[in-house]
Amino acid sequence: METMTKxxxxxxxxxxxxxxxxxxNLSFGSVYTDHMLVCDFVNGAWQTPKVVPYQPITLEPSxxxxxxxxxxxxxxxxxxxxxGDAWLFRPLENFKRLNKSAKRLAIPELPEAYxxxxxxxxxxxxxxxxxQNPGSSLYVRPxxxxxxxxxxxxxxxxxxxxxxxxxxxxxxxxxVKVLIEENYSRAANGGVGYAxxxxxxxxQFYPTQLAIEKGYNQVIxxxxxxxxYIEEAGAMNIFVRINDTLITGPTSDRILDGITRKSIxxxxxxxxxxxxxxxxxxxxxxxxxxxxxxxxMFGAGTAAVVSPIAGFGYQGTDYELPxxxxxxxxxxxxxITDIQYNRTEDKFGWRxxxx
Amino acid sequence: METMTKxxxxxxxxxxxxxxxxxxNLSFGSVYTDHMLVCDFVNGAWQTPKVVPYQPITLEPSxxxxxxxxxxxxxxxxxxxxxGDAWLFRPLENFKRLNKSAKRLAIPELPEAYxxxxxxxxxxxxxxxxxQNPGSSLYVRPxxxxxxxxxxxxxxxxxxxxxxxxxxxxxxxxxVKVLIEENYSRAANGGVGYAxxxxxxxxQFYPTQLAIEKGYNQVIxxxxxxxxYIEEAGAMNIFVRINDTLITGPTSDRILDGITRKSIxxxxxxxxxxxxxxxxxxxxxxxxxxxxxxxxMFGAGTAAVVSPIAGFGYQGTDYELPxxxxxxxxxxxxxITDIQYNRTEDKFGWRxxxx
Ligand SMILES: Cc1ncc(COP(=O)(O)O)c(C=O)c1O
Ligand SMILES: Cc1ncc(COP(=O)(O)O)c(C=O)c1O
Numbered sequence: 163m164e165t166m167t168k169x170x171x172x173x174x175x176x177x178x179x180x181x182x183x184x185x186x187n188l189s190f191g192s193v194y195t196d197h198m199l200v201c202d203f204v205n206g207a208w209q210t211p212k213v214v215p216y217q218p219i220t221l222e223p224s225x226x227x228x229x230x231x232x233x234x235x236x237x238x239x240x241x242x243x244x245x246g247d248a249w250l251f252r253p254l255e256n257f258k259r260l261n262k263s264a265k266r267l268a269i270p271e272l273p274e275a276y277x278x279x280x281x282x283x284x285x286x287x288x289x290x291x292x293x294q295n296p297g298s299s300l301y302v303r304p305x306x307x308x309x310x311x312x313x314x315x316x317x318x319x320x321x322x323x324x325x326x327x328x329x330x331x332x333x334x335x336x337x338v339k340v341l342i343e344e345n346y347s348r349a350a351n352g353g354v355g356y357a358x359x360x361x362x363x364x365x366q367f368y369p370t371q372l373a374i375e376k377g378y379n380q381v382i383x384x385x386x387x388x389x390x391y392i393e394e395a396g397a398m399n400i401f402v403r404i405n406d407t408l409i410t411g412p413t414s415d416r417i418l419d420g421i422t423r424k425s426i427x428x429x430x431x432x433x434x435x436x437x438x439x440x441x442x443x444x445x446x447x448x449x450x451x452x453x454x455x456x457x458x459m460f461g462a463g464t465a466a467v468v469s470p471i472a473g474f475g476y477q478g479t480d481y482e483l484p485x486x487x488x489x490x491x492x493x494x495x496x497x498i499t500d501i502q503y504n505r506t507e508d509k510f511g512w513r514x515x516x517x
Numbered sequence: 518m519e520t521m522t523k524x525x526x527x528x529x530x531x532x533x534x535x536x537x538x539x540x541x542n543l544s545f546g547s548v549y550t551d552h553m554l555v556c557d558f559v560n561g562a563w564q565t566p567k568v569v570p571y572q573p574i575t576l577e578p579s580x581x582x583x584x585x586x587x588x589x590x591x592x593x594x595x596x597x598x599x600x601g602d603a604w605l606f607r608p609l610e611n612f613k614r615l616n617k618s619a620k621r622l623a624i625p626e627l628p629e630a631y632x633x634x635x636x637x638x639x640x641x642x643x644x645x646x647x648x649q650n651p652g653s654s655l656y657v658r659p660x661x662x663x664x665x666x667x668x669x670x671x672x673x674x675x676x677x678x679x680x681x682x683x684x685x686x687x688x689x690x691x692x693v694k695v696l697i698e699e700n701y702s703r704a705a706n707g708g709v710g711y712a713x714x715x716x717x718x719x720x721q722f723y724p725t726q727l728a729i730e731k732g733y734n735q736v737i738x739x740x741x742x743x744x745x746y747i748e749e750a751g752a753m754n755i756f757v758r759i760n761d762t763l764i765t766g767p768t769s770d771r772i773l774d775g776i777t778r779k780s781i782x783x784x785x786x787x788x789x790x791x792x793x794x795x796x797x798x799x800x801x802x803x804x805x806x807x808x809x810x811x812x813x814m815f816g817a818g819t820a821a822v823v824s825p826i827a828g829f830g831y832q833g834t835d836y837e838l839p840x841x842x843x844x845x846x847x848x849x850x851x852x853i854t855d856i857q858y859n860r861t862e863d864k865f866g867w868r869x870x871x872x
Contacts, residue, residue: 194579
């Protein structure tokens with residue numbers, strides 16, 4: 163599509179690192195491709211995006227990103243099918259969410275064409291980096307950082323929008339043991355929890371480390387006021403299956419409106435699984451675990467897709483979840499990844515060709 | 518003091534920008550001195566700090582500071598007295614708070630000697646940059662950023678501790694009109710509000726912009742659950758005077774333990790002003806404004822020292838505060854700045870020589 167790239171210039175790197183990469187042995191997001199997209203906000207406007215060789219970023223020590231956490235990001239994946247064609251999954255949703263985050267963080271919103279043409283141009287250049295191995299994909303990380311300077315706590319006047327890519331294997335392997343959090347919180351009412359703001363993630367590290375020291379893999383976040391409502395699973399949305407009903411919490415200003423979450427809801431409904439979007443209390447989950455009606459819990463997000471939970475800790479007691487032969491987690495993960503990797507018909511219109 | 522600098526190396530810059538600076542016309546934190554302190558955390562340890570020429574910072578696009586907001590900072594000032602001697606104000610308190618923030622943000626804590634010797638060595642090198650003009654000072658900005666890389670949301674394995682300095686005039690000029698916030702929040706219970714984490718500040722920008730559009734200068738933050746308790750004034754602690762009692766809220770995990778706040782409390786008590794540290798409700802402040810018992814409100818913080826409030830908006834109504842001849846704000850600001858600029862005896866032992 164010639165018109166798709168009219169706004170994006172391409173400067174090719176002289177060499178490629180691709181031969182150094184073991185595509186059969188990829189970790190998550192730690193090897194980067196040869197190019198990146200860069201788009202600067204200066205003089206009150208986003209400038210023409212450029213694909214350039216992957217390279218370090220140089221900023222003044224007084225750049226606001228270093229002091230005031232003014233940054234946002236997105237996470238998406240590019241998939242390669244059996245024919246070698248490349249696909250994205252609902253990329254416009256990532257674009258819209260980036261701008262929602264931008265608004266809340268007082269970052270100037272990005273034009274849709276700059277995001278979409280920048281993204282597809284970069285992925286065309288990096289097509290060889292999209293892995294074909296099962297479960298692998300090219301993790302795509304759009305982000306915006308405040309490059310403008312000043313020690314005054316106010317929005318920057320310059321920004322950088324960047325897309326970098328990392329060929330990646332699966333994010334988690336195996337089932338995770340989670341701790342339902344009773345003290346720490348990730349988001350305030352009226353805060354930035356619904357945005358993919360950098361600061362939301364750093365705030366999770368310490369409580370997560372404490373949970374890991376106690377033998378858990380992840381924290382289940384609860385509301386900051388009562389710790390009685392289950393809100394997110396680490397950096398994923400959370401699903402709970404009680405008997406045969408699949409339940410997830412409603413989005414709010416504390417909860418990220420996950421693209422995997424809403425896709426899973428649509429798929430489940432389409433497949434005749436009963437779903438409920440409503441607040442989930444810790445006490446009902448504990449009760450359901452005790453009386454055996456709690457069949458499954460899983461996290462949902464782009465990186466891990468679906469991350470089944472083996473059990474949870476709460477107030478010093480550990481609760482195990484049963485092993486199921488036909489779990490919703492497996493069924494839904496298979497369906498959504500079949501769409502992503504172009505192994506099945508896409509009746510929802512979610513697949514987006516990289517071309 | 519020879520021993521003070523044994524751990525810090527100094528590389529002098531070849532030229533100085535100092536002659537380009539108009540010291541009679543300084544804004545806040547937008548001109549930087551010739552040198553900065555840099556100290557790297559690599560291989561599991563903080564390395565020897567170095568004073569180097571002020572220079573840009575180069576990081577990988579995958580540096581965690583850009584994605585997960587893993588950064589903290591401090592704000593302090595260096596003052597020059599009539600004799601040309603330079604002073605800091607309670608710098609150990611900034612050091613301790615930096616490490617409190619570090620812990621909450623999963624950043625490795627810094628050794629005291631690296632902070633204190635790094636700080637004093639840098640200030641000795643930059644002594645000519647400390648302004649002598651009334652109200653001016655050298656604003657000193659210690660900060661730590663996550664330089665380690667990876668798209669996995671987990672703590673970085675490398676960090677940079679930096680101190681940069683900016684000769685500065687007063688932060689605010691004149692009295693400010695504030696808006697008591699009813700929708701947005703800066704901090705969650707169990708969150709990172711008590712830390713000087715970068716992300717806390719970016720989250721304030723948008724609500725502050727909305728308040729500015731409505732004709733206010735700043736937001737008064739309230740608790741995220743009920744919006745019924747007054748917590749902070751922008752990036753300052755808040756004081757309210759009802760009749761002759763000076764009241765400030767207790768610190769909590771949502772409120773920064775300000776050094777100006779606690780110094781003001783001690784000074785007020787010493788001067789025979791009745792003080793109370795207790796929760797302040799919006800309704801009592803509105804009530805006091807209506808019946809005339811609300812005499813003063815002011816913000817307190819390193820940058821502005823004391824920032825008197827002219828009036829506040831709440832639920833669509835504006836309340837004006839009276840003009841006072843002998844305000845606590847003026848009395849306390851005079852006293853604390855007299856200590857800072859070595860114009861009075863320092864009975865509290867707060868002044869710290871730069872030597
Ligand atoms: C806090 C949080 N919740 C949920 C999600 C899941 O969102 P998505 O499915 O769009 O990746 C993410 C991002 O991956 C997240 O960071
Ligand atoms: C949120 C917040 N509250 C209060 C203060 C005041 O603290 P200090 O008096 O130590 O500067 C600051 C920093 O200046 C701050 O960022």
